[in-house]
Amino acid sequence: MDLKLEVVVLPVSDVDRAKDFYTRQLGGRLDADLPVKDGYRVVQVTPPGSACSVIFGEGITDAEPGSAQGLYLIVSDIEKAHEELTGRGVEVTGPFHDDTGIFHQAGETGRVPGAAPERASYGSFASFTDPDGNGWVLQEITERLPGR
Known part of the structure; x- marks a missing residue:
């Protein structure tokens, strides 16, 4: 069985600021920005050369913004x-x-x-x-x- 890490969910406080950081400053590819409904938005960015993406947004996680480490x-x-x-x-x-x-x-x-x-x-x-x-x-x- 293959187990491949596909997505890491990041807790953020400001979705647009995070989107700018991961796309403009890190050079990631914007895969999706889906404003599904009020309070639920999914943004997916893939770092250059990576097979694993990061997802952040609104209504994605209850974790404290900034708590993802390592x-x-x-x-x-x-x-x-x-x-x-x-x-x-x-x-x-x-x-x-x-x-x-x-x-x-x-x-x-x-x-x-x-x-x-x-x-x-x-x-x-x-x-x-x-x-x-x-x-x-x-x-x-x-x-x-x-x-x-």
Whole structure:
């Protein structure tokens, strides 16, 4: 059985502001903007190159705006991604790597400025939040582990 992650629902407070951020600043493709009825609107955006979309809107979730954390976008060049997003007005922290050389720890614990030594695949990160505070992490993957 294949299980494919298709959609992530994001809690936002201002649908149009979120739509602008995910399409204009992140460069995502607007797949749908459906004002179904009063209090129920569905907006779907797909990040460039992604098979998984994000959905936000009105009447979509009871979660607090900004409460989605640890959302990952994979990039092939962390420095280029940082530069491009910063150029689009997104405040991006990093690049950074973890002092353990493994996955990054919670919050800012163990963060070391700069890309991972020798740009080890899976080892370099950067982060940003959307206007509501939903937290995203960019992770550089240049060579996938076997079976991935």
